[in-house]
Amino acid sequence: MTAVLPWLTLFVCVAMTAVRVPSAIRGQNRTMFFLFALLSVDILLSIREPYLAVDAVLGGINLANLLLRFLLYGTFLLLGVRTAAAFGSPAGMRAIRGPLGIAVLAVVTVLTAWIFFSMDTRGSTTGLSGLSQTPALESYAALGRLYPGYVAACLLPGIWQAVRGSGPALLRLASGTLFLGFCLLLLSQGFPLVPESAAWLRPAINYSAALASALGLGGIWLSKSLARRRSHG
């Protein structure tokens, strides 16, 4: 199950990217195309084999992990801005794109890089799991979860309104799936509390969050396409 989940998530993200190619060529909503492409790269870089290959090129000191962190921050900035605009939450928009949101992102980014370079990160290992578990590594991992969690927290109220509203059923279902994905991101803040015997829970939650978010976004796209097709006869 936990072995299949990453590949399934990757497959979904790549499929979503591919689906968006035609409209991206027409110039419609290219941001979403880039978002899904970014998400696909994120997932790819978090899977063992591609990670090791990329990291080997970057010198084998796990620079690929730092790259993945930065890509994830970018992904969530883009996703956050788009989702806040979509669900019409001005407060969420301010919290992500306003001074506070940018400050949070900047602090998280600088701290992430600083901690990374202060550690001995030799020896390619996915998710840095092969390195000795020091407090520095713990805080590095916590920072990586913090920004996505922050963005998710800003967006949840707006999405919930759409789930409870009276829009098309598929749109509400998709919004609910996106809501679930963001809830999982919040849940992931509690990873240090997960006992070692249940360590499998962490990747399971991470990939489920990514999968639910991607499926939610895909569902929103599908509901739009279906509605447009219906209205054009």
Add this chain to the structure above:
Amino acid sequence: MSLPSKAFQRWLHGVAPGVSTSDVCRASGVKRTTLAQQMVRGKVAESSLVLISRALELNPVSALASFDSYADLRGTPVAPTDAELISQIASMDLLRAVIARNDPGAPQLFELAAVPHETSVRNWVEAIDDGELRHRVSHATGIAPQNFSAHLTANRMPPELAIATAREAGVGPAGGLIASGLVSEEEAGWPIGARRAALDRLGTADLVSLAGDRLQALGKSLHRQEHERDRTERIWENLG
């Protein structure tokens, strides 16, 4: 909120002895699988009973009345109040009536749209509400006030709730069944042309105020719909 299968079977056997279930379904348009499922679960929907009694050329209101939970429907039909009759006239027909009264050149004779109209359930409840009705219904049936409101907004009402509402309001038991579209005016014993007669009895001032109230409610609901549509469009615009 439905009829027990045992009682339903007894009723069906009584009114159509020797007729197979599949024949009943074919004649009434009730799906066989649907009816079978309702029987298995022990709850036959009132709408199935209505369709079947129509197919058997029986009065659906009398058929309902033969079940204990619908005992209120037994006996001679209670005449509807004028307020109830007017509540079952579509808002657009009320507006037509306003124009007809105030402009002799406008068409004076127009056909009233059939019951139920788009807000018939809410208008019926408003017509029989003395201000405490929802409270009493909620107390008597245990339904939460917000669920009662949800029914009004969706323009539907489960038959048993309709009966209970009429009972608490002290009006004829069938009004809610008509407003929710389960049975027709004729089936419930409302005299033919009663709505038109009630409209003619309504004074012009009252008619204009009532039409105004209906327009205001319509405006509110259209605003809500537009708001919801805008919200949907914005999601699609940004994420679709």
